[in-house]
Amino acid sequence: MESKRITVFAGHYGSGKTNIAVNYALKLREKFDKVNIADLDIVNPYFRSKDSEKYLEEKGIHLISSEYANSNVDVPAIPAEAYAIIDDLSLRAVIDVGGDDRGALALGRYVPAILEQNDYEFLLVVNKYRPLTPNCAATLEVMREIETACGMKFTGIVNNSNLGDETDEETVLASVDYANEISSATGLPIRMTTVKEELYDKLKDKVNNCTPIKLYVKQSWAKQEEDLWQK
Amino acid sequence: MAEKVLMKGNEALAEAAIMAGCRHYFGYPITPQTEIAAYMAKRMPLIGGTFLQAESEIAAINMIYGAAATGKRAMTSSSSPGIALKSEGISYLAGSDLPALIINVQRGGPGLGGIQPSQSDYFQATKSAGHGDFHLIVLAPASVQEMVNLTFKGFDLAEKYRMPAMLLSDGTMGQMMEPVSLDMGEITEYDKSGWAACGTNCERPHNVVNSLFIDPEELEKYNIERYERYAKIEETEVMYDEYRMDDAEICIVAYGVAARVSQNAIDKAREKGIKVGMIRPITLWPFPKAVLNAAADKVKAFISVELSMGQMIEDIELATRCKKPVLLCNRVGGMIPTTEDVLNSIDKANSVGGDK
Numbered sequence: 345m346e347s348k349r350i351t352v353f354a355g356h357y358g359s360g361k362t363n364i365a366v367n368y369a370l371k372l373r374e375k376f377d378k379v380n381i382a383d384l385d386i387v388n389p390y391f392r393s394k395d396s397e398k399y400l401e402e403k404g405i406h407l408i409s410s411e412y413a414n415s416n417v418d419v420p421a422i423p424a425e426a427y428a429i430i431d432d433l434s435l436r437a438v439i440d441v442g443g444d445d446r447g448a449l450a451l452g453r454y455v456p457a458i459l460e461q462n463d464y465e466f467l468l469v470v471n472k473y474r475p476l477t478p479n480c481a482a483t484l485e486v487m488r489e490i491e492t493a494c495g496m497k498f499t500g501i502v503n504n505s506n507l508g509d510e511t512d513e514e515t516v517l518a519s520v521d522y523a524n525e526i527s528s529a530t531g532l533p534i535r536m537t538t539v540k541e542e543l544y545d546k547l548k549d550k551v552n553n554c555t556p557i558k559l560y561v562k563q564s565w566a567k568q569e570e571d572l573w574q575k
Numbered sequence: 576m577a578e579k580v581l582m583k584g585n586e587a588l589a590e591a592a593i594m595a596g597c598r599h600y601f602g603y604p605i606t607p608q609t610e611i612a613a614y615m616a617k618r619m620p621l622i623g624g625t626f627l628q629a630e631s632e633i634a635a636i637n638m639i640y641g642a643a644a645t646g647k648r649a650m651t652s653s654s655s656p657g658i659a660l661k662s663e664g665i666s667y668l669a670g671s672d673l674p675a676l677i678i679n680v681q682r683g684g685p686g687l688g689g690i691q692p693s694q695s696d697y698f699q700a701t702k703s704a705g706h707g708d709f710h711l712i713v714l715a716p717a718s719v720q721e722m723v724n725l726t727f728k729g730f731d732l733a734e735k736y737r738m739p740a741m742l743l744s745d746g747t748m749g750q751m752m753e754p755v756s757l758d759m760g761e762i763t764e765y766d767k768s769g770w771a772a773c774g775t776n777c778e779r780p781h782n783v784v785n786s787l788f789i790d791p792e793e794l795e796k797y798n799i800e801r802y803e804r805y806a807k808i809e810e811t812e813v814m815y816d817e818y819r820m821d822d823a824e825i826c827i828v829a830y831g832v833a834a835r836v837s838q839n840a841i842d843k844a845r846e847k848g849i850k851v852g853m854i855r856p857i858t859l860w861p862f863p864k865a866v867l868n869a870a871a872d873k874v875k876a877f878i879s880v881e882l883s884m885g886q887m888i889e890d891i892e893l894a895t896r897c898k899k900p901v902l903l904c905n906r907v908g909g910m911i912p913t914t915e916d917v918l919n920s921i922d923k924a925n926s927v928g929g930d931k
Contacts, residue, residue, distance in 0.1 A: 358581070415689075416688070
C-alpha cells in the first residue's frame with residue numbers, strides 16, 4: 345500500500361470518515377510500527393473513534409482524541425498532543441476530521457505545517473446516498489466549503505456510497521457514475537471505493553480501487569450485542 | 576417505492592418536517608439535537624422557508640405560537656433542559672388550541688445533566704409539559720424511519736385536534752444512521768378558517784387566538800371541551816407495536832432505544848426457551864392502556880425497560896390495575912441498559928410466583 349506520511353479524511357457529515365479512518369489506520373499498522381490516529385471531530389457528540397480506542401490500542405495504534413469525547417462534557421476541544429502528528433516525523437498519521445466546513449475548521453491550524461512538509465494525502469469521503477450530497481454538483485459544493493474552511497485542497501476521493509445495513513452490490517455499482525463524475529469534474533483520482541468485506545469479491549473488478557472495510561463505528565446496542573457473544 | 580437514503584435520525588426528522596409542509600422552524604442550539612437546527616438552516620432558505628435561531632428557548636417557543644396562530648405548520652426542537660424552558664410557551668399553545676410540533680431529543684438530567692441519551696423526560700412529556708390542565712400528543716420513535724413517519728404523523732394529529740404534539744426522541748435515536756424512505760404520501764388539509772388569524776380581507780369576523788379568559792365559567796367550558804377532545808384521542812389514536820407476544824408469559828414494555836435493546840434480549844431469551852414478548856408504545860400519550868390491561872390477563876409479569884429511574888412503570892401499573900408485578904430494568908445518566916441487563920430482568924420475571 346502506497347501512502348504518504350499523513351492521510352487526512354474529510355467530507356460531508358455522516359459520510360463515513362471515522363470508520364474509514366479507523367480501517368485505514370489498521371491497514372497502515374500492518375506495514376508501519378508507529379501509527380497514530382487523530383480525532384479532530386469537534387461536532388459529533390456520539391459514535392466517534394473514541395468508541396474504538398481500546399481495540400486500536402490493542403492493535404498498537406495510538407488514538408489522539410479529546411479527553412471529553414463520549415463524556416458528558418460538551419466542550420469542543422482538541423488535545424495539545426495532536427501536534428505530534430506534525431512534529432513526530434517518525435510516525436504515520438491518520439487524521440479524522442469532523443463533518444462539513446464546520447468540522448474542517450479545526451483542521452486549519454495544522455494545515456500550514458502539513459503543506460510545508462508536503463507528505464500528505466487529503467481525501468474527500470463521499471456517499472451518494474446522503475440526502476444533501478446526492479449528485480456531483482451538491483458534493484462539489486460541500487467539497488469547496490471544506491477546502492475554504494481548512495485552507496487545503498483535496499488530493500483524492502474515497503467513494504464510500506452505502507445504505508448502511510441495506511447495502512448490496514447494486515448499491516455500490518449505482519454509485520460508480522457519481523464518483524466518476526466528481527473525479528472528472530475535479531481532476532482528483534478515486535483512491536478507494538470502500539465496500540464491506542462480504543461484497544469485496546463481487547466488486548473488486550468492477551469498481552475503482554475496491555477496498556474492503558469493516559464496520560467499527562456502530563450503534564451502541566449493536567456493539568453490546570457483539571460483546572455479549574464474545575463473552 | 577421511493578429510493579432510500581442514509582440519514583441520521585435528527586436530519587431525517589428535519590427533512591420529514593419539511594416534506595410535511597413545515598416552513599417555519601425556530602430553535603436554539605443544544606446537544607444532542609443541534610443537527611436539526613443545522614439541517615433546517617441549510618434547507619429552509621432553499622425552499623422559501625424560515626429558519627431562525629432565536630435568542631433563547633423562550634423566544635423560540637413564542638415564535639412558534641405566532642406562526643401557529645396564522646395556521647402555518649411550525650416546529651421547534653430542543654433537548655431536555657431546553658424543553659423545560661419552553662414549558663410556559665407549550666402551555667400557552669395548548670391553552671390557545673394551537674397545533675405545533677415540538678421535538679425533544681432527550682439527554683441525561685436533572686439540571687444541566689449531560690449530553691448522553693436518556694428517557695428521563697417521560698413525566699415531563701406525558702404529564703406535565705407546562706402548567707394547567709392539558710395534554711400533548713407524545714410520539715416515541717424507535718428507528719430513523721419512525722423519526723420520519725412520526726414527524727409526519729405529529730403534524731397531522733396536531734392540526735386534526737388543534738393541539739401541540741411532541742416527538743419524544745433521545746440522543747441515540749437522533750445520532751444513529753439508518754437507511755430511510757422519505758415517501759410519506761399526501762398531506763391532509765384541515766379547515767383552519769374558523770381559528771387561524773391570517774387576515775380577514777374584511778370579509779369575516781376576526782379570529783382571536785388567546786388563552787386568557789376573564790370569565791371563569793368560560794375558562795371552565797374551554798377546559799371541559801378540550802378534555803372531550805382528549806377522550807376522543809385516547810379512544811382512536813393509540814399506537815403501539817407488538818413483538819412476539821402471541822404466546823408470551825412475560826411482557827416487556829419499552830419505547831425508543833430501550834425497545835431496540837429489548838428486542839435483542841427477547842430473541843436471546845427465546846433461544847433459551849423463555850416465552851417473552853414486547854408491547855412497544857408508539858404513542859406515550861395516549862398510552863396503550865387497553866392492550867396492556869388485556870395482556871395482564873395472559874402474562875405473569877411485566878418489565879418496564881427505561882432510561883429513567885422508573886417513570887413509565889407507573890403508567891404500566893395503572894393500565895394493568897397492578898394485576899401482575901411490574902419489574903424495572905433501567906440505566907440512567909446517559910447509560911443504556913445492555914442486552915445482558917434486560918436478560919437478567921427477564922430471568923427474574925421468569926421466576927415470579929415460583930413458576931419456572
